[in-house]
Amino acid sequence: MIPYKTIIKIDRTSKQPVYIQLTNQFIDLIKERTLPPQAKLPGSRTLSDLIGLHRKTVVACYEELEMQGWVISVPKKGTFVHKDIPILQQQEWPEKLLGKKDDKTGFAFEQNPILCRNFPQHYADDYMYVNDGVPDERLTPIKDLSIIYRKIANKKSTFDYMNYGTTYGNPELRETLAGYLNETRGLNITKDNILITRGSQMGMFLTAQLLIKNQDYIIVGETNYSSVNTTFEFPGAKLLKVKVDKHGLDTHAIEKLCKKYAVKAVYTTSHHHHPTTVTLCAERRMHLLNLAKAHHFAILEDDYDYDFHYNHAPILPLASHDTCGNVIYVGSICKTVAPVFRVGYLIAPKPFVNECANLRRFIDRQGDAILELTFSSFIKDGSLDRHIKKVVKIYKERRDFFCKLLKEELSDYLSFEIPKGGMALWVTLNKNYSWETVTDIAKQQKLIISEWKRYDMTNANHNAIRVGFARYDETEAKEFVKRFKKTMQDY
Ligand SMILES: Cc1ncc(COP(=O)(O)O)c(C=O)c1O
Numbered sequence: 001m002i003p004y005k006t007i008i009k010i011d012r013t014s015k016q017p018v019y020i021q022l023t024n025q026f027i028d029l030i031k032e033r034t035l036p037p038q039a040k041l042p043g044s045r046t047l048s049d050l051i052g053l054h055r056k057t058v059v060a061c062y063e064e065l066e067m068q069g070w071v072i073s074v075p076k077k078g079t080f081v082h083k084d085i086p087i088l089q090q091q092e093w094p095e096k097l098l099g100k101k102d103d104k105t106g107f108a109f110e111q112n113p114i115l116c117r118n119f120p121q122h123y124a125d126d127y128m129y130v131n132d133g134v135p136d137e138r139l140t141p142i143k144d145l146s147i148i149y150r151k152i153a154n155k156k157s158t159f160d161y162m163n164y165g166t167t168y169g170n171p172e173l174r175e176t177l178a179g180y181l182n183e184t185r186g187l188n189i190t191k192d193n194i195l196i197t198r199g200s201q202m203g204m205f206l207t208a209q210l211l212i213k214n215q216d217y218i219i220v221g222e223t224n225y226s227s228v229n230t231t232f233e234f235p236g237a238k239l240l241k242v243k244v245d246k247h248g249l250d251t252h253a254i255e256k257l258c259k260k261y262a263v264k265a266v267y268t269t270s271h272h273h274h275p276t277t278v279t280l281c282a283e284r285r286m287h288l289l290n291l292a293k294a295h296h297f298a299i300l301e302d303d304y305d306y307d308f309h310y311n312h313a314p315i316l317p318l319a320s321h322d323t324c325g326n327v328i329y330v331g332s333i334c335k336t337v338a339p340v341f342r343v344g345y346l347i348a349p350k351p352f353v354n355e356c357a358n359l360r361r362f363i364d365r366q367g368d369a370i371l372e373l374t375f376s377s378f379i380k381d382g383s384l385d386r387h388i389k390k391v392v393k394i395y396k397e398r399r400d401f402f403c404k405l406l407k408e409e410l411s412d413y414l415s416f417e418i419p420k421g422g423m424a425l426w427v428t429l430n431k432n433y434s435w436e437t438v439t440d441i442a443k444q445q446k447l448i449i450s451e452w453k454r455y456d457m458t459n460a461n462h463n464a465i466r467v468g469f470a471r472y473d474e475t476e477a478k479e480f481v482k483r484f485k486k487t488m489q490d491y
Contacts, residue, residue: 030071070085120450121448134335139391145341148374158370165369166357168194168357169197170369172372172373177194181347193349198342200330203344218240220240224267225269242254249288301328302330310395327348330347403425410488414427414430423468423471435452436452442487445490
């Protein structure tokens with residue numbers, strides 16, 4: 001008999017019941033063949049005497065082993081290790097492998113470098129980061145939202161939404177959004193044209209998956225929002241790039257490309273081009289819509305920052321002028337309220353919405369109905385509009401303050417146009433400077449400029465990156481500019 005008394009170790013302080021600890025140790029003995037197939041286990045009374053446990057604990061352990069199929073119990077003969085347990089082929093115990101830095105898979109898969117993004121490392125609290133244009137999380141209306149959320153969660157009728165439901169998103173939010181988007185963005189849709197997503201990115205992912213067959217052509221700006229380039233390239237698209245000037249995408253270049261290639265879609269951030277922040281002018285908007293109709297391509301309009309405009313009324317999206325069903329319009333409340341709330345929408349003709357809903361089922365069975373109901377109420381009672389009014393006022397002041405400071409302190413080193421909206425500037429370094437070196441020196445000032453390369457994936461050498469301003473109040477903006485200036489002086 002194997003020396004159970006020394007092998008079996010029971011931890012009385014563990015939260016794991018004793019009979020489970022015992023069972024797991026028997027499983028290990030069976031797996032490592034200390035107890036080979038058909039080996040007889042000691043009788044329950046014998047084992048309980050040997051290891052000093054109650055007999056009932058040993059019986060419970062044997063029952064558990066039998067239920068899991070490791071042993072069989074033969075009446076009047078005893079308990080035996082199952083005869084067909086194969087040897088587990090492994091080099092090391094998985095416990096040793098898991099959680100290690102050099103964690104390896106035991107199967108082959110391709111690691112695609114285009115998916116790899118280096119997110120900024122987190123430094124100590126006194127570091128500052130250049131961001132792409134993100135909202136100030138301190139302005140999140142979390143109290144108002146949590147009151148609505150709690151009220152909805154406590155309603156008896158909310159139980160109707162606790163189970164599996166529709167993949168299209170909560171019907172109430174779809175209805176509310178249809179009205180809200182018709183009113184604010186000049187759309188002409190019903191709830192059937194809406195799929196609720198977990199943010200604009202999901203809408204773009206679904207679109208790319210459905211539109212692109214290998215090697216299909218998609219037109220994007222040069223430069224462009226790098227994540228969407230990846231979203232298209234991953235399922236196999238070939239990207240055709242057109243210039244972006246101060247009026248946005250060059251639609252004449254698009255027209256030329258359409259004559260040469262069967263273009264599947266054009267991606268645009270028409271309101272404020274990402275990354276350069278320019279607005280697509282009216283003439284080019286109409287031109288693009290006409291081209292889409294003539295060449296039967298889709299326009300994927302990503303209206304990620306529609307709510308943020310400081311100098312004029314918002315420019316209505318291309319989707320509001322689309323009469324031929326060419327525009328797929330995506331947006332979200334993620335920038336407007338807070339990125340943590342993953343609620344967005346994809347607006348398109350019904351057949352496309354239906355297919356997106358069908359596909360969505362396979363990556364995300366459904367959205368968060370309670371959160372969606374919360375936002376439906378937040379929109380309906382006017383809270384979203386009030387929140388937008390409040391933050392737009394703050395961000396406009398911040399934009400003006402930040403731009404003034406940057407001009408006063410740093411115009412020897414860089415240039416930028418004051419953006420009409422959005423949350424970021426497109427900042428170009430003067431010829432003698434490079435972001436690569438600036439990034440290195442800035443670190444000494446506890447200023448982190450991560451991912452500057454993603455603004456120039458094709459090495460166009462425009463020497464510009466986005467610098468978000470919305471997240472900095474006046475004190476933070478001053479500190480930011482101070483660190484930036486010191487960086488440039490040390491260059
Ligand atoms: C241009 C652009 N589109 C889409 C997104 C994704 O937005 P969401 O959080 O709604 O998925 C971002 C996020 O930064 C963005 O900058």
